[in-house]
Amino acid sequence: MIKLIFIFFFILPLLTQDKYTKLRNDMVKFQIEDRGVKDKYVLDAMRAVFRHELVPASHISQAYNDHPVPIGYGQTISQPYIVALMTELADIKPGMKALEIGTGSGYQAAVLAEIIDSVYTIEIIKELGTSAADKLKKLGYKKVQVKIADGYYGWKESAPFDAIIVTAAAEHIPPPLIEQLKEGGKMIIPVGHPFQVQNLMLVEKKEGKIKTKNILPVRFVPFKRGKE
Amino acid sequence: MKRHGAVIFLVSASLIAYQLALMRILSVAQFHHFAYMIISIALLGFGASGTFLYFIKNRFLKNFEAAIFFACAACSSAMILSIFVLHFIHFDPFLLIWDITKIWKLALFYLMIMLPFFFGAIIICSFFIKYSEQINKIYFFNLTGSAFGGVGVLGLLFYFEPYRLPEIIAVVAFIASVFSFSILKRKKIFLIPLALNVIIIFLGWMLPYEIQTSEYKSLSKAMHLMDAKIVNEKFSPFGQITTVASPVLRYAPGLSLNYTGEIPVQTGLFSDGEWVGGIIQSDSNKAADFLKHTTSSLPYQLAKSGNALVIGVGTGTEIRTALQNGNFNVDGVELNPQVTEISNVNFPKEKVGIIIGEGRGYLSQTKNSYDVIAIPILEGFSSSAAGIQSVFENYLLTVESLELMLSKLSDDGVLAISVWTNYPPRHSIKMFAALVESLEKLGIVNPALHIAGIRSWSTATLVVRKTPLASNDIENIKIFCEANSFDPIYYPTITDEEINRYNLLEEDLYYKSSIKILSPQRNEYFDEYNFNIEPPNDDKPYFSHFIKFKSLPYLREILGNESVAFMELGFFILLLTLLQIVLISFVLIIIPLFFLRKEEYPRSSKFATLIYFGGLGSGFMLIEIILIQKFILFLSHPIYSVSVVITALLLFSGIGSYYSTKFLKNVSKKLQFILILIIITAAGYSILIPGMFNYLVHLPVIIKYLIAFLIIAPIAFLMGMPFPIGMSLLAQRFSNLIPWAWGINGYLSVVSAIAAPLLAMEFGFRVVIVIASIMYLVALLISNKERFTF
Secondary structure (H helix, E strand, O other): OHHHHHHHHHHHHHHHHHHHHHHHHHHHHHHHHHHOOOOHHHHHHHHHOOHHHOOOHHHHHHOOOOOOEEEEOOEEEOOHHHHHHHHHHOOOOOOOEEEEEOOOOOHHHHHHHHHOOEEEEEEOOHHHHHHHHHHHHHOOOOOOEEEEOOHHHOOHHHOOEEEEEEOOOOOOOOHHHHHOEEEEEEEEEEEOOOOOOOEEEEEEEEOOEEEEEEEOOOOOOOOOOOOO | OHHHHHHHHHHHHHHHHHHHHHHHHHHHHOOHHHHHHHHHHHOHHHHHHHHHHHHHHHHHHHOHHHHHHHHHHHHHHHHHHHHHHHHOOOOOHHHHHOOHHHHHHHHHHHHHHHHHHHHHHHHHHHHHHHOHHHHHHHHHHHHHHHHHHHHHHHHHHHHOOHHHHHHHHHHHHHHHHHHHHHHOOOOHHHHHHHHHHHHHHHHHHHOOOOOOOOOOOHHHHHOOOOOOEEEEEEEEOOEEEEEEEOOOOOOOOOOOOOOOOOOOOEEEEEEOOEEEEEEEOOOOOOOOHHHHHOHHHOHHHHOOEEEEEEEOOOOOHHHHHHHHHOEEEEEEEEOOHHHHHHHOOOOOOOOEEEEEOOHHHHHHHOOOOEEEEEEOOOOOHHHHHHOHHHHOOOHHHOHHHHHHHHHOEEEEEEEEEEEEOOOOOOHHHHHHHHHHHHHHHOOOOOHHHOEEEEEOOOEEEEEEEOOOOOHHHHHHHHHHHHHHOOEEEEOOOOOHHHOOOOEEOOOOHHHHHHHHHOOOOHHHHHHHOOOOOOOOEOOEOOOOOOOOHHHHHHHHHHHOHHHHHHHOHHHHHHHHHHHHHHHHHHHHHHHHHOOOOOOOOOHHHHHHHHHHHHHHHHHHHHHHHHHHHHHHHHHOOHHHHHHHHHHHHHHHHHHHHHHHHHHOOOHHHHHHHHHHHHHHHHHHHHHHHHHHHHHHOOOOHHHHHHHHHHHHHHHHHHHOOHHHHHHHHHHHHOHHHHHHHHHHHHHHHHHHHHHHHHHHHHHOHHHHHHHHHHHHHHHHHHHHOOOOOO
């Protein structure tokens, strides 16, 4: 009986965890590295975050697939590659301070928190924000600050930020966010329909001037398998 | 026959009304293109009824009156029960892309919606079999009933919310049940199903269920915003217009990143649950100050005062842009009166006049000339990316229409059009090409001197003048770009150093394309570019159709399958629908062939039946769809066009059918004569109609309706004859083939309804008319063969 309890409580979770570790490693290798993301911090972070813990239970089996996953309220958790690419383009390095607009599932915030200590994230949909905050805490990302508010105003008290990541496609960039971007800082925004591979836009503040750069189109290197 | 006639009339009316009502409901709950797909597949119920009757014909005829009654009651009840079942299926077509296991939900959607059509079509087809000597009259009741249903539902849409319509329409089908009940000899045992029918309708009315709205529609998403609430909602055949207020709702497309002021909270405007734009509620100039920092303000750098015309008032933002930028009197044209009503935009009356009408119609009749004519940004942000518009005609953005706009400009007037800068670039490039060609059509030798364009990180605005742009115009454009960190796309004197400075692209395709379009290599460039950027014209008015089949492999390689599909979702959904229908039709038409005993029917008869009724179904539907699409230009809106064309076509076809018996003597030659007349008339229409419309488009609406009826009447009268004549002949020799012929006709109609817009997008309306004529020609040739022994 004791053996059974031991198996149930200790061995099974380890086996399950092992399965997800493999899925995560495969995700990083085939979906992210093979498509050209090189930043070591980003790759390590993507390997570390338990994405399956942040998607709804009904979609756990798809957590590490190469596409966005619905999280309710008409929102999705972005495709892993897009999260990695956005983090790389924002040039996140230890010691920096980052703001995320659109917490959603909390996945992007978790990836950031694997690299830096100061992560601020704002969600406008109360239910999503509360759920993400709980899950992030449960996963040990206790330093991530989650606020349920209108992202338009940014997070003035903690500004300026080295990087701002806007996770929802936008048709305008709120002026307060530009103000809260540090000189030399980078902002990254997806442009386009959430269901398609999006183009990303990099906004840079240099000498008080704002320039945008379209990372386009997001190159979709054919999916490679079986190279292990 | 009178009561039978009433049954056919009412069932036919209810079926077409149900089809149009469902189209409306699904457009609001789901997405327009998915609604189109679902309804098209459901219409296969007509074809399936033929196949079904073919197998159970004898048993059905044995208990004809009872079977008809049951089918009526089933049709009426299914109209409500289907919606009830669909309410409980949480189905989002978008999610099928990743989770194909949910395909059963789509299948269930098809099946449930198909049921009422299936039962209804059984009724009509069985009358053809039972009363084969009176087919002309049955077809008359069928077509006139359909005409009545089509117009009736549009009328109902003014008074009832769409989700209420299935119950009302089910009552119409129920009256048919009552008529068929009254014919029954032993009534008592049929009282239970009749009572059940009543109870289902009653429950449907008391407990109305709706098909659940997709959570991915803009309106659903907006309702999750803080303190979001619906301020106003209106329904009409034009669609559902909704406004939503939330303290966090702001909208400023393509706003300059240099702008440091406030963006005001706005009220969101939605059409059929899709985002249209934000309404600035405050009257103060300060609230609308940000508009001066969008690319849409470009024309006001060239014209500072005078008369402006905004085509498509929508949320009123473009009018505010004009007022904000200079001393303008503005006329705003808006097609949907409910939009201006619900937007509740309070413009200063002395400055702004609102005209309810269609842009092109207004332009062709107005004697005013304008210093600025502006067309606001096309489509909503998300919908433009999703390619929803790709399958819709847009007569406002054709070369002919732009030429008309240019002709209404004052000497120094400016025409301005704003678009989203989609990636890979295509919208603004196509617009640039269309403007250049419209300038050339106006006789301007060097359009390069008359056009300019700029882009922000997400929008582009193009401007043209009839007179060359002056050096101070160019200077003003440069200053405007510099102040707002916009990049020029093109202006005369532009240099390589002036482009791609603020909104950096790997390769500035906007600039490169404009140079190519202005060069003699324009046509080669159109061929070479990976998207269809050829200017749309009135024969191919599909501005938002960009996909080129030959570029698909390349686009798939750089974007992936899903992204290419989403780029022009409407187009791909149409293709997918066509594929599904062809497959299903093939199975349901070919399989019964194996059950037709060889000795009973010569192979030539089966072949002739297939070709003749297939040709008629296809030819009729191709002409119907093309007439609808052509009349949009004349009658100014798809809703008017659909109502007039369907009513006139079905009504006059019904009359044609009624008189077709006169041709039964010496039928072969007369049938050929009718078919030849149809082909000649169709050809005549394709040549004469465009010119006629241009000449008559300025007339008052009522007169245009009358003219439309008169134009449609002759061809419709003729098109109503070959089907009942063919059926009557078939009944004389091979009556068992009637349901099969009905099925073939139904299938080919649905296939052609889907194929027509696809063909029009690729080849233009004229080619589709030619194909329709070929279909009638094929029917003509087969009817000419001696072995064609109906």
